[in-house]
Amino acid sequence: MAPSSLSAGPRADGELSLLELLQLVHRRRWLLLVGLLLGGLGGIGVVALVSPVYVAQALLIIEPDRAGRGGPTVASASDTLDSASVDSQVEILTSRSLARQVIAQLHLETDPDLTARPRAGLLRLLLGETTSDAAAHGDLVGRFLDRLAVKREGKSHVIKIAYRSGDPVRAAEVANKLAELYMVGQLSRKFDASRRQSGWLQERLAALKGRLDASEAELARFRAASGPVLGEGFAADPGEIAGLNGQLVAVTAERAGKEAVLDRLRRLVAGDGPVSTLGELGSSPLLDHLTALKADLLRREAELAAQYGERHPKIVDIRAEKAKLEARLQQERQALLRQFEGEVDRSRAKERALARQLEELKSKALQREQAVQRIRELERAVELDRRLYEDHLARASAEEVPETIRAPDARLISEAVAPTEPSFPKPKLVLSLSLTGGLLLGIAAMYLAEAGERGFRSARDVEEVLGLPVLALVPKLDTRRSGLPPQDYLLERPRSRYAEALRELLASPLLRRPAGAGGKVVLVTSSLPREGKSTLVLSLARAAAAEGLRVLAIDADLRKPSLHALAGLKAGAGLVEVLRREVPLAEVAAVDPKAPVRLLPGSQRLSQPTRLLGPEGLGALLMGLRPNFDLVLIDSAPLVAVADPKLIADLVDAVLLVVRYADTRREFCRACLQSLIDIGAKPAGVVLTQTDQRRHARSAAHDAGVAAARLGGYYRD
Missing domain, CATH: 3.30.1890 (Bacterial polysaccharide co-polymerase-like)
Incomplete structure (x- = not known):
């Protein structure tokens, strides 16, 4: 069963046991010894x-x-x-x-x-x-x-x-x-x-006396110059200033009111406003007479208009007479307006006179106040200089220069004495510090070496971090020495560690076919590229065929198919054409030249994986293939690269996660496995590929060490 959640580290508490710590020290003991040395x-x-x-x-x-x-x-x-x-x-x-x-x-x-x-x-x-x-x-x-x-x-x-x-x-x-x-x-x-004290005091006294004389002379000179200002003529009564200020305020208010009235009357006169609004201009006998005549003309015009038409000569004459009368009224109003403007000018002149008088009083009061303030400052300076001079004079009188030193x-x-032992170096202290520093250096080197390995180094690491069993540890092959690619190594050396690791994987419940059931469909994927996923699929298919199983290997990597190249086949039509029903499966399926394995290669065409790899595409194809094969292996793209493996995971019986030994980072594997669990997939186990046998034996894991060394006689690499 797939784990429901993933652990965040190698331990629930994040700490090493004492045995693991001792194993770590034993594994990295040479770094510690080099540091101490x-x-x-x-x-x-x-x-x-x-x-x-x-x-x-x-x-x-x-x-x-x-x-x-x-x-x-x-x-x-x-x-x-x-x-x-x-x-x-x-x-x-x-x-x-x-x-x-x-x-x-x-x-x-x-x-x-x-x-x-x-x-x-x-x-x-x-x-x-x-x-x-x-x-x-x-x-x-x-x-x-x-x-x-x-x-x-x-x-x-x-x-x-x-x-x-x-x-x-x-x-x-x-x-x-x-x-x-x-x-x-x-x-x-x-x-x-x-020796210098006596002369210094005399020089200081002379300087202070001159400063006092200068301050007193300055005070006398300023008093003489400020005599007129300090006289009675410059004395200003505060009540007089307040009275003038009150008069100025009243005149200013009166002037502002008249100016407002004048401005309004000018607009009324210019616009020939109604008589009731022009009453503020005042009155005269002529204006009253002209106003009475205008009222009489208006009455007569109204009577004639009721008896005659608008063009009657009498009405025309009355209107002409009314226009002349209106002109006379306007002239009389202009004359009264000029009289009102004169009153406003007189108010302005009065305001300016009061303002000048008030400013003169304030100026005299300010000059007198400044002079009094300056005299007080000079008096304080004189008093300060006098006190300073008297203080130094008293000190000079009381000072007695001592005759004795x-x-x-x-x-x-x-006092200092010649030491009998050196302060440095002290052999015991130096050696203890140097050995302590060497020990710390060795521990730091061990920590850096251990922290630098972020991949999985044993089956227990995988089980503790991912919560999945390790189905096989596929060893790393020295292809340059053997001259054989990994997928052919099984055929040439069937008794090698590599071949036994594949047989161990075939014997796991993941790939075992239940009695009376159809073929088992297994998705083989990885977190990142170059983890040996495609090589494992072809090698595992050949190993299963050698055991007599009917095996089909499908290359479902729609971006970078590689199974046909590993098997030595030419590129052509593939899975995309079959799923799009453009080419029959029989024409596309090929036979591995070196083993009885059927291959459905990938296609060079890039299509929409969501439609092709869904239940109606690849799902329907797998349902038709189950009765004809004992084992169907699907090689897909890496989980981090694309979403194709997540689409296929719902269509298969189990998911096999390929992890490269001591290389693939644990964080990537944990994230990819969690993404499979989130969509309800069934990750059944992990295969560690390209396992370094010597390095694994030194890791002190439970599946390495002495046991692996003793079993070496069973293999013929």
Whole structure:
């Protein structure tokens, strides 16, 4: 039965058992041994070839000289012993200037450690050295600093000075000399600071006095220049500014209202609007008289229009008189409109006068405020300069330069002594590290070698990953030595491993024909091309024919048929023509020249596989062939390439999956098998082709090893 689901790996829990792990180590033991050998030889080489290195160290403690300090003006790097101050002393100890002094006093220009060529990169890494660019290019000071190690001991105020050298005495001399020159340099800096302090204070006082005088002069000069601005004439009452601002707002509103009315009246006058809307223009005796006359004319026109027709002379005269009267009315309205425009102009002039008056008051107030602000700033500057001058004057009066030389801010608590044993190399440590590295290298090589093999290497691998039994392990043939292709190897050497593997496959229930039933139809497919599928079909057909079975081999690969070429037949009409009913089956079916096997070759024509390989095409053909043959083998295209095998899978009794030994990736096989299961196919088993017998014997699988070696006498390859 086909599995309903596929496992994701070789184990449900994804882990190897202890026995499998031991088998893996045994199989890859040479990689592990080579890694250990390389590690051991590397460690021995380091111990034998590397010159010994001695490290001498001295200890300094940073302690500020507070008792001997005469005043606060003599600065020291360690006034406040915080972490940054101690770290700064570490940087001073590793400075290039201090290194030059040590080199000059100890005459290290010819020291072999500093004049020798830099070590190789791997040896520098083992020794813990970090060569700078300057040291690599022959800088003597840079090489000296590369051998010097200065660091702070934890969070304390203790600094360790360590120096590496091939001479233990020289290493101690350098560490002690560096500490000595550092403390001498501190004393020298303190003496110079005390000697310069007095002159510096006098210069500082003179500069501050001049700055104070300049600030006071600037204040007096600005007050004199700002006298008119600060007078009563520039004083602006806030109430006056507020009153003017209120008047300006009222006038502006009045002007805006009149302008709006004026604009509306202009449009009404230009359009001769109704009399009721023109009342805002005002009135005059003449305009009232003209309006009364117009009303009388309109009344008379209405009476005459009721008695006479539209063209009556009286009506025409009234209309002419009305037009003249209307012109007079328009002239009078224009005159009143001009009077209203004058009122608007007077409102605008009043608004501009108020705006100018308000702007002048604001400008005077702003000038006065700026002047007052500037005077306050100058007064603050004068006060600040005066306080600074008085503070320095008090310090200069209280300062007393000490006559005695102060003690340094550091002292030596442990001088360096010549070491008796080298710090590197240490044979036990080097050998243990090298062997550990060799072991890790061997394990990494074993892992990479094992991870690189993603194919199936045993029947158990197939069963655990795919859930299918392995029906046979077909060995890989050396065709160049034998001169025989695999499909002919069975005929020439019937007692070979290859022939026995095919007979084992024939004996499986997959190919066994039930009693009283028709011929068995088996689909042979693979995940990818070049897995030996077509060769297996022809070889298996010949093996079955040699056992007396009636065998038919069908080449159902509609894209790249190959059975006819393997059997030595010429290309011609094939399966496509038979399924399209263009050529009878009897004319297309051929006989294998080397065995009693009937062949239905593929066709060079490409047609629609969905129609030809369905139940009405290939299915009907197989139903007619079952009674006439004991075994029908169908060679199809790979599952990953096309969908043809999935169409045929529903028409056969069983599906045989061909997998190339240690080559086809497990992910491809798992995906292809799952695709068959999804369509309801019946994958019955797997055949591992091109099995490397020697490699399989070394894999420690249950179907390899000693048993396979003992059975070798039964075969004649």
